[in-house]
Amino acid sequence: MAVLEQAPPTAPAGPRPRAMSAREKWSRRLPLLPALLYTIIVTQVPFLVMIWYSFQSYYWNEPGGSWFNGVSNYAHVFTDPDFLNAIVRTVTMTVIAVLLTVIIGTALAVLLDRKFPGRGVVRTLIITPFLVMPAAAALIWQGPMLDPNFGLLNYLLAPFGVNHEAWLSNHAYGTVIVVMVWQWMPFMMLIVLAGLQSQPGDVLEAAKVDGASAWSTFRELTVPHLRPYLELGILLGTIYLVTTFDQIRLMTQGGPGTQTTTLPYYLYEKVNYAFDIGGSAAAGVVTVVLTIIVASFALRMFARVFQFEEAR
Amino acid sequence: MAAVTYSKASRVYAKGAVPAVDTLDLGIKDGEFMVLVGPSGSGKTTALRMLAGLEPVDAGRVEIGGADVSGTPPKDRDIAMVFQNYALYPGKTVAENMGFALKMQRVPKPERDRRVREAARLLDLDESMLDRKPKQLSGGQRQRVAMGRAIVREPKVFLMDEPLSNLDAKLRVHTRGQIAELQRRLGITTVYVTHDQVEAMTMGHRVAVLSGGRLQQCGTPRELYDNPVNQFVAGFIGSPAMNLRTAPLADGGALLPGTVIPLPPGLPSGLSEVVVGIRPEHLRLTTKDNPGIPNGSSRLLSGHVILVEELGADALLHVRLDGDSGGDSGGVPGERGGDPVVARAEGRRPPSPGEKVTLSVDPADVLAFHPGTGARIAA
Ligand SMILES: Nc1ncnc2c1ncn2[C@@H]1O[C@H](COP(=O)(O)OP(=O)(O)OP(=O)(O)O)[C@@H](O)[C@H]1O
Ligand SMILES: [Mg+2]
Numbered sequence: 001m002a003v004l005e006q007a008p009p010t011a012p013a014g015p016r017p018r019a020m021s022a023r024e025k026w027s028r029r030l031p032l033l034p035a036l037l038y039t040i041i042v043t044q045v046p047f048l049v050m051i052w053y054s055f056q057s058y059y060w061n062e063p064g065g066s067w068f069n070g071v072s073n074y075a076h077v078f079t080d081p082d083f084l085n086a087i088v089r090t091v092t093m094t095v096i097a098v099l100l101t102v103i104i105g106t107a108l109a110v111l112l113d114r115k116f117p118g119r120g121v122v123r124t125l126i127i128t129p130f131l132v133m134p135a136a137a138a139l140i141w142q143g144p145m146l147d148p149n150f151g152l153l154n155y156l157l158a159p160f161g162v163n164h165e166a167w168l169s170n171h172a173y174g175t176v177i178v179v180m181v182w183q184w185m186p187f188m189m190l191i192v193l194a195g196l197q198s199q200p201g202d203v204l205e206a207a208k209v210d211g212a213s214a215w216s217t218f219r220e221l222t223v224p225h226l227r228p229y230l231e232l233g234i235l236l237g238t239i240y241l242v243t244t245f246d247q248i249r250l251m252t253q254g255g256p257g258t259q260t261t262t263l264p265y266y267l268y269e270k271v272n273y274a275f276d277i278g279g280s281a282a283a284g285v286v287t288v289v290l291t292i293i294v295a296s297f298a299l300r301m302f303a304r305v306f307q308f309e310e311a312r
Numbered sequence: 313m314a315a316v317t318y319s320k321a322s323r324v325y326a327k328g329a330v331p332a333v334d335t336l337d338l339g340i341k342d343g344e345f346m347v348l349v350g351p352s353g354s355g356k357t358t359a360l361r362m363l364a365g366l367e368p369v370d371a372g373r374v375e376i377g378g379a380d381v382s383g384t385p386p387k388d389r390d391i392a393m394v395f396q397n398y399a400l401y402p403g404k405t406v407a408e409n410m411g412f413a414l415k416m417q418r419v420p421k422p423e424r425d426r427r428v429r430e431a432a433r434l435l436d437l438d439e440s441m442l443d444r445k446p447k448q449l450s451g452g453q454r455q456r457v458a459m460g461r462a463i464v465r466e467p468k469v470f471l472m473d474e475p476l477s478n479l480d481a482k483l484r485v486h487t488r489g490q491i492a493e494l495q496r497r498l499g500i501t502t503v504y505v506t507h508d509q510v511e512a513m514t515m516g517h518r519v520a521v522l523s524g525g526r527l528q529q530c531g532t533p534r535e536l537y538d539n540p541v542n543q544f545v546a547g548f549i550g551s552p553a554m555n556l557r558t559a560p561l562a563d564g565g566a567l568l569p570g571t572v573i574p575l576p577p578g579l580p581s582g583l584s585e586v587v588v589g590i591r592p593e594h595l596r597l598t599t600k601d602n603p604g605i606p607n608g609s610s611r612l613l614s615g616h617v618i619l620v621e622e623l624g625a626d627a628l629l630h631v632r633l634d635g636d637s638g639g640d641s642g643g644v645p646g647e648r649g650g651d652p653v654v655a656r657a658e659g660r661r662p663p664s665p666g667e668k669v670t671l672s673v674d675p676a677d678v679l680a681f682h683p684g685t686g687a688r689i690a691a
Pocket of ligand 1: 325326332350351352353354355356357358359507
């Protein structure tokens with residue numbers, strides 16, 4: 001590339017953008033201003049207020065208002081075993097639920113990718129849980145499905161010796177995960193199905209002619225093809241599942257004990273039951289910081305997922 | 313290596329539809345290069361896919377090496393196929409693409425590498441290309457990888473579906489020769505599908521012409537060219553196409569403007585006209601120095617040149633015969649007397665448009681076809 005080396009190093013590649021007057025700059029920004037102001041008022045101002053509260057001792061149920069107490073709220077947050085447990089629990093529940101949605105969703109997608117009579121109906125039925133509002137779903141699970149005395153599940157399992165099982169009391173952790181998976185598996189299935197259907201047919205035919213069995217074809221060709229789809233599904237699924245609140249609020253209230261207290265529910269409890277504004281603000285700030293760290297990793301992965309197609 | 317037989321094989325895509333391949337009877341000898349050729353929609357791809365096992369055989373049988381494979385899945389047929397769009401595995405490198413079938417046969421890695429490199433050398437694929445992904449290759453290179461994927465296997469039969477159709481004209485001619493040469497060297501039975509009759513004629517040991525799902529004729533390129541069994545094959549094989557025109561019958565011959573061409577005896581009775589076919593090179597230009605009557609039986613046709621296509625070595629003259637109406641029937645060959653005829657002439661000094669010319673034709677070179685069925689009327 002001798003030609004390039006000879007070129008003056010400072011030569012601009014293209015026409016330089018024309019300098020704009022201040023007036024011109026503002027006339028371009030002005031239409032965006034209302035949206036910007038709105039965003040600042042509803043997101044940044046509350047966040048600043050929250051930071052301010054996080055340095056205050058302030059209990060709703062105690063007279064005397066608020067007073068500055070330094071970093072003691074933060075000290076409490078980092079030493080509060082409930083907070084740390086909530087983080088661990090959120091992570092484990094999310095990881096288990098996401099893995100299950102991926103495995104079940106992929107299996108169902110592979111099933112739905114083949115032609116069989118009634119495929120349209122089956123597909124619609126499988127997608128339905130995704131269309132049910134989380135709160136409504138939680139109520140249905142808690143009552144008609146899981147009720148120890150009248151629940152459908154116990155009725156169906158009775159022949160197998162299950163007797164008036166109180167699922168939400170005795171197996172709360174697992175049951176909540178089951179409901180989370182039930183709700184999000186269709187989403188994962190749809191993404192994987194889109195991936196499967198975008199796989200060119202002649203490549204699969206070439207594999208058949210090359211002597212590959214169905215399983216080898218899946219492992220050698222389909223899984224690599226699905227990789228970006230799986231990554232996207234895991235990413236979005238994680239974002240949704242980490243914020244699960246409705247099901248926990250309505251089915252277990254974080255219990256029994258703190259068995260199902262995840263981070264969102266922990267924060268909610270701190271404000272609404274302990275009336276500890278300062279403490280929950282500090283926990284909230286820590287959560288936001290953690291979220292930002294995780295989210296920026298996730299966003300970087302997003303970028304990679306979407307460049308994946310071009311990069312290979 | 314094995315012979316391939318289609319016996320009364322049919323494929324009907326939808327109930328009640330016309331068969332895409334209709335009771336095909338075709339025997340392909342061990343080591344033979346057989347080309348399936350025909351216009352678009354004639355069932356070539358379908359016939360090939362039936363042999364590959366990618367399409368079920370709805371009636372009749374398909375045999376490879378004497379064994380009926382009609383119900384055998386593709387992976388157990390020991391065939392290799394080159395797809396029109398190559399169908400390379402996008403996530404795998406060139407070497408992995410070529411070695412995939414061997415991996416599926418559990419051939420150990422060192423042996424696999426050796427055979428992949430050997431195939432790459434055979435196809436002039438650079439070593440450095442073996443680590444690339446298909447996306448990073450040009451169309452011609454992809455085509456060679458697709459070929460490579462087939463030849464590393466040494467299968468019983470090669471199947472190729474228009475493997476050259478995505479290449480530019482020059483590369484196509486080059487690769488055409490390479491494939492034919494490779495097949496000769498490997499000696500593996502090959503079924504090759506194309507819609508390009510030049511490809512068919514230059515590559516095939518034998519060529520099977522399909523139309524509407526039916527086999528029209530199967531023979532060596534020479535047989536097809538010299539002895540087409542019907543009007544379809546006559547018109548399809550050969551470039552430029554054979555001149556075909558309907559001519560009324562008159563005193564034992566076909567009446568062309570200004571002359572009568574004697575026809576073989578034994579014409580079916582009750583015919584009032586026939587389709588006559590004359591290859592462009594059989595219409596010889598007569599000039600002063602070359603009166604063009606090599607034997608006494610030649611007939612003369614006179615007309616004027618309306619178009620000259622110069623091809624270099626020779627030129628194609630489109631000649632409107634005297635006595636023909638000027639109306640052009642839109643290029644449908646042979647359907648009406650009135651189209652210009654095409655003659656092949658020396659390329660150096662062809663007549664110019666508008667010039668009067670006389671063409672001579674030896675009646676022995678004239679083919680006649682039944683106007684209703686299109687079947688050849690032979691002596
Ligand atoms: N999957 C299919 N479903 C229904 N009909 C089909 C299908 N594939 C092909 N056909 C029909 O079968 C006939 C033969 O098709 P085929 O693909 O074998 O033609 P072809 O000779 O390969 O043509 P081309 O030169 O255009 O590739 C056509 O009429 C086509 O419309
Ligand atoms: Mg085809």
